[in-house]
Amino acid sequence: MRFPIVLLFNPETNDYKVTVPDMPGCSCRAKTMDIALNEIIAVIESHLSLLAEYSEDIPNASSFENHVSKMEFRGGVWAVVDIDITPFLGKSHKINVTLPELLIKKIDECVSSNPNYATRSGFLATAAINELKNS
Known part of the structure; x- marks a missing residue:
């Protein structure tokens, strides 16, 4: 942030x-x-x-x-x-998330081309933080 x-x-x-x-x-x-x-x-x-x-x-x-x-x-x-x-933000917890295949593919492409996101989980966490900040 x-x-x-x-x-x-x-x-x-x-x-x-x-x-x-x-x-x-x-x-x-x-x-x-x-x-x-x-x-x-x-x-x-x-x-x-x-x-x-x-x-x-x-x-x-x-x-x-x-x-x-x-x-x-x-x-x-x-x-x-x-x-x-x-x-x-506290201790990490493993959760199951169901997403459409195309969305997962786009997330993975973004993660692989952007060093700010080390993993898919990092991308999703950042997206969640940004959405919570905007609400």
């Missing part, structure tokens, strides 16, 4: 504060933008681990437009971090 982040430079402390607007309380500070981008990924993963531990829902990632006009983010530099949320 792609989460927008904002980097705000603080001239008094000569560092950056990185915030994930879709995850209240999820932020960090770093001396450079590069370090900040690396640090925020670890912070997001820790945040998602805590949410999973307490069986809380993973927040949906929203667009820049939802946040860019907010006063606390004025003057910030916006970026996107892509986080694989599947490790935070």
